Amino acid sequence: KNQVEQSPQSLIILEGKNCTLQCNYTVSPFSNLRWYKQDTGRGPVSLTIMTFSENTKSNGRYTATLDADTKQSSLHITASQLSDSASYICVVSVQGGSYIPTFGRGTSLIVHP
């Protein structure tokens, strides 16, 4: 069964600090992995996309990594800001067929001043 597990479930950090969120998946055959950011009460927005051949991709202060061998991904946030407070959702897609991506439950990040 295709599954996406995220950790930690929630995280509280101080403004300016760095943090790393984890995503483990069992989705197969792998096509791509996206990290979405969901502000409270808003729709998720894609931050990055990782394909099989990519190890690292950055989007401003967000850096995603992918280890396709161990089926793990991480999202590193540098110099956190109050606006980073949100839920971060890992979403993995399979190749071909009916395109229904598998969503993780998300990591809730709270950045305190």
Added chain:
Amino acid sequence: DSGVTQTPKHLITATGQRVTLRCSPRSGDLSVYWYQQSLDQGLQFLIQYYNGEERAKGNILERFSAQQFPDLHSELNLSSLELGDSALYFCASSVRQGVGTGELFFGEGSRLTVL
């Protein structure tokens, strides 16, 4: 702005009632997805339509139904509402199904409160 429009933004109704949520996908997107997000829960996939046809079903209750119209907008119908149906309902669209990077573009959601 994702380009996906959902109406209404907020809806309060009573148990046993029926409501319809509407979604207009991004211009050119053929696939529409519906998700349910209960308080502090993850996004639960309900159903997908592609160019007017139902393509996949997730954890959608029999009391819920959806359709996609020729102009590609979609409606999610929720009937015999129960307290537990209170949630945020998101619509998302993508260009196509299957091959491709498949980014989902989400609307701002419809918040349903059942009293």
